Amino acid sequence: MRRTGKRGARGEVLAKSGEPPRASLYTEITDRIIADLERGCVPWVKPWGRAKASLGLPKNAVTGRSYSGINILILWGAVIERGYAGQYWLTFWQALWLGGNVRKGEHGTTIVHADRFIPKDEKERAREEEAEPRAVPFLKRFTIFNVAQCDGLPEHLYGQPEPLPERAIIPQAEALIRASGADIRIGGDRAFYMPVRDFIQLPPQPAFLDQINYYRTALHELGHWTGHPTRLARDFSGSFGTKAYA
Structure with a gap:
């Protein structure tokens, strides 16, 4: 279905007139970090006494790539709060691709992907004016799951805490x-x-x-x-x- 809302300055789709505004990803993530700070937890310095996972960056279980930016803080927070034993994460479909599945009733963790794109009309404008096209920044949500929330995945993904x-x-x-x-x-x-x-x-x-x-x-x-x-x-x-x- 085509979206008819306007776009905000940061590239997020805004609600149509008369509808409540959609929650801003920026605000949502900022509020989450501020809540941690108010509890005395500094996410980038937070001791890992409660966490069962080994120290390190969270990674995608399929690609092996480390998550970056604000997603690191989001996933560290989830590991600490929920006591996961591993730092590997994947999407619902990636779990199926690996021959496993996300357990029924499990709730994922929302992360974001930031990028830029050039709309078609902007490309045309730039071509007509012989100018550089202006890219529009955007954020996209993804829901991922820790391997501890899944069954049937390869054994090596179920990491054990390191001393x-x-x-x-x-x-x-x-x-x-x-x-x-x-x-x-x-x-x-x-x-x-x-x-x-x-x-x-x-x-x-x-x-x-x-x-x-x-x-x-x-x-x-x-x-x-x-x-x-x-x-x-x-x-x-x-x-x-x-x-x-x-």
Whole structure:
């Protein structure tokens, strides 16, 4: 069926007059990331304590190609939230092509493909005016499934969790953290400072996708630690993202 809605500046099809506007992919994805940030989860630094999957980029199970851009954050978030054991993903039809199937009742994860195209009338305009045609950007949704949501796929796609690597120790950072005298407790899958009990909680260093982020996170939480009433007496009343929180 032909779409009759207008196109927005970013190439998305807008609803016809009188209809509620379609959800913007940009807004939808941005809101999802902001929600993670407000929960204290930084998707690109998030420790993988809750995830069963091995550390690495999500890949398509058929092509072997790694997903890119915003899709990495979307798929990492899904792996962490749902506890998938593998980083391989595929579409419904790709699962069938491999001889398997998506289990009934499973819900996929929406990713996006960004590209540009040149409309036919724009090509004609450019040819008539002897000018360069202007490409129109667009986003397209795709629904994909983790291999853990499928049955009958080749065995090698059902990855098992890899053991965590040894700690990548940075002596200078270790010395600084130790010199602070802060009560730092290692364990779990969250990083935070607890003002009431005056301690810092950190996931194990090898649980970070990039181990340097363990030190970045530790020093960030030490910044909050300095605000205790017995030290700088900073205001802890603000929520994440506010000036008081920072």
